[in-house]
Amino acid sequence: MSTNVSIDAKDHDRSPHPSPLPLGEGEQGFRSFHNSVIVCHECDQLQRKIALPPGGAATCCRCSALLYRNRRATPASSLALLLAAAIMFVLANAFPIFSLEMHGIRNATTLFGAVQALWHKDMPLISALVLFTTILAPAVELSTFIGVLSLLHFRRGCQALPWLLRLILVLEPWSMIEVFMLGVLVSLVKLWHMMNIVPGIALWAYAALMVLLAAATATLDARELWDRIPLRA
Amino acid sequence: MSRPHAIPSAAAIGLHTCHACGLVLRVPPQLRQARCPRCHAGVHLRKPDSITRTWALLIAAAILFIPANLLTIMETHSLNSTQRDTILSGVVSLWNGGSWPLAMLVFFASIVVPMVKLISLTFLLLSVQRGSTWRPLERARLYRLLEFIGRWSMLDIYVITLLSALVQLQSFASVSAGPGSIAFGAVVVLTMLAAMTFDPRLIWDALDQGHG
Ligand SMILES: [Zn+2]
Ligand SMILES: [Zn+2]
Numbered sequence: 001m002s003t004n005v006s007i008d009a010k011d012h013d014r015s016p017h018p019s020p021l022p023l024g025e026g027e028q029g030f031r032s033f034h035n036s037v038i039v040c041h042e043c044d045q046l047q048r049k050i051a052l053p054p055g056g057a058a059t060c061c062r063c064s065a066l067l068y069r070n071r072r073a074t075p076a077s078s079l080a081l082l083l084a085a086a087i088m089f090v091l092a093n094a095f096p097i098f099s100l101e102m103h104g105i106r107n108a109t110t111l112f113g114a115v116q117a118l119w120h121k122d123m124p125l126i127s128a129l130v131l132f133t134t135i136l137a138p139a140v141e142l143s144t145f146i147g148v149l150s151l152l153h154f155r156r157g158c159q160a161l162p163w164l165l166r167l168i169l170v171l172e173p174w175s176m177i178e179v180f181m182l183g184v185l186v187s188l189v190k191l192w193h194m195m196n197i198v199p200g201i202a203l204w205a206y207a208a209l210m211v212l213l214a215a216a217t218a219t220l221d222a223r224e225l226w227d228r229i230p231l232r233a
Numbered sequence: 234m235s236r237p238h239a240i241p242s243a244a245a246i247g248l249h250t251c252h253a254c255g256l257v258l259r260v261p262p263q264l265r266q267a268r269c270p271r272c273h274a275g276v277h278l279r280k281p282d283s284i285t286r287t288w289a290l291l292i293a294a295a296i297l298f299i300p301a302n303l304l305t306i307m308e309t310h311s312l313n314s315t316q317r318d319t320i321l322s323g324v325v326s327l328w329n330g331g332s333w334p335l336a337m338l339v340f341f342a343s344i345v346v347p348m349v350k351l352i353s354l355t356f357l358l359l360s361v362q363r364g365s366t367w368r369p370l371e372r373a374r375l376y377r378l379l380e381f382i383g384r385w386s387m388l389d390i391y392v393i394t395l396l397s398a399l400v401q402l403q404s405f406a407s408v409s410a411g412p413g414s415i416a417f418g419a420v421v422v423l424t425m426l427a428a429m430t431f432d433p434r435l436i437w438d439a440l441d442q443g444h445g
Contacts, residue, residue: 039250039257042373043437044242063373063437097395105402114398121397123410129418130394133387162272166253173425176384182338183391189335190327190396226254231271 034227040065073219079149081219085212086142088205093135095201097184102195110202111135111180137175144168145222152228161229168222177213181206242441244434249276280432284358287431291354294423297416298347305411307393312405319413320344320389342388343417350379350386350424357431364439376433383428386421390414 038049043063052058052070060067092111099108109117111134118127148164151157158164184206191197243250249258249267253274260267260276267276305317318326320343327336353375360372393410400408 034257037257039243039248039255041250041252041255042377042433043369044244044250044434045437046241046243046246046248063370063433065373065377098399100399102402103405105405107399107401109395109398114394117398117401118394118410121409123414125415126390126394126410126418129422130390134391162254166272166274169253173380173384173429176387179384179387180391182385183388183395186335186339186388186392187395187399189332190392191399193330223255226256226271229254229271 038067040067068224069221071219071224075149075220075225076153078216078220079146079153081212081216082142082146082149085209085216086146088209088212089138089142092202092205092209095205097202097206098188098200099198100191100195101198108200133174133176134180137171138177141168141171141175144171148222148225152225157230165222165225165229172222177206178210181210242434242437244278244438245441249278251276252280279434279438280430283430283432283435284362287354287358287427290423290427290430291351291358294347294420294427295351297419297423298351301347301413301416301420302344304413304416306389306413306417307396308409308411309400310407310409317411320417323389339389339392342385346382346386347420347424350383350428353379354424354427354431357436361435361439364442366439369436369440372436373433376428376431376436379428383421383425386424387418390418390421 036049037046039046040060040063042065043060045060045062047061047067049068050058052068054070055072057069058067059065094110096108096110096113099106101107112131115127115131115135118124118130144164145168148161148168151161184203188197243257247259249260250256251258251269251272251274254269254272256269256271258267258269258276268274269276302320304319306320307318307323309316309318324336324340324344327333327339357372357376360367393408393414396408397410400406
């Protein structure tokens with residue numbers, strides 16, 4: 001479900017933004033302004049916020065970008081899903097993805113083992129790229145996300161909260177577990193007809209990880225947490 | 234039916250939006266380097282030097298796209314032969330081997346997606362530089378599509394990584410990555426960075442200026 005948000009043309013003349021950083025008088029003025037008005041992050045359109053039914057989403061009246069949602073799920077359920085995903089991530093990295101057999105020789109590799117192999121075969125750049133996009137970025141993103149959600153859940157203030165949230169958003173496009181999963185499937189199909197392939201524990205862990213991450217993304221976007229971070233002027 | 238756009242953009246009435254956290258701010262004109270009071274990110278009206286930086290990244294990606302396609306991306310050594318595959322020849326041999334869904338998938342992720350990204354970003358940059366007001370909604374959707382599909386080009390890099398680690402069966406068969414893979418990886422990273430530095434707000438600025 002999506003609803004357009006709009007604002008009257010004359011509205012901006014009396015909208016409450018008298019003071020410089022931040023808008024409105026103190027924390028309360030800031031809250032009331034931000035509960036009523038939103039600027040589209042893709043086209044800079046100023047528009048009035050409207051209330052959404054549970055599960056609803058608001059899109060920009062000009063460029064149709066997704067602006068905000070009214071989530072049914074609570075952040076606690078996202079936290080649970082992310083914790084489960086973290087366990088799967090550890091399993092996926094600790095065990096071989098699959099092993100293959102040919103002429104009595106058996107070969108198995110973990111993801112990190114594959115990264116190391118590339119490094120030793122004079123492909124340090126590709127090795128670093130794979131390491132960053134499939135291990136480092138997802139690991140840091142996942143653990144930071146869990147940390148931020150726990151801090152908010154237990155209502156602990158933390159100076160580093162804005163930095164942690166920005167770290168998540170910077171890493172988000174570079175963590176490519178789902179693309180890697182497709183790469184695993186393509187490799188499986190390529191090798192299928194010439195060798196004997198035995199799926200490893202990590203393959204199942206990756207499948208579970210994909211489902212858990214998709215579920216977590218469906219319940220919460222890190223950007224929505226900004227509203228819960230206090231303002232320091 | 235169409236009517237002029239009477240609704241202002243935030244920039245048109247002097248409001249800044251933090252690009253990191255979305256906070257709406259009023260920045261005094263004398264303030265040079267404003268910081269967002271919520272997330273401490275630098276506050277800009279538009280992404281700084283968006284067009285210049287995107288052009289630089291895009292041109293670098295376009296140049297590297299040539300060796301990425303011409304050089305060997307994967308070498309397969311078997312008992313009595315060595316097969317050198319470029320991206321395209323890899324797709325062709327998949328097709329000839331009968332796994333045509335896979336061939337289509339790899340063709341799409343490794344050739345179609347990077348080309349679409351290079352062409353579309355060039356088109357978006359040119360249209361923004363000319364101050365075009367032509368079909369802004371379609372151009373905004375094109376940009377959103379680019380951001381979404383860019384990462385899937387990494388597919389081939391992962392396949393090569395896995396194959397070269399697993400297929401090490403002494404003299405029977407072994408696979409290793411070729412120099413083309415470095416160029417290809419660079420193309421994927423550079424086009425992703427180019428899409429990130431492009432500011433989609435610029436598409437709409439031409440319309441605001443036309444009526445303001
Ligand atoms: Zn918009
Ligand atoms: Zn901010």
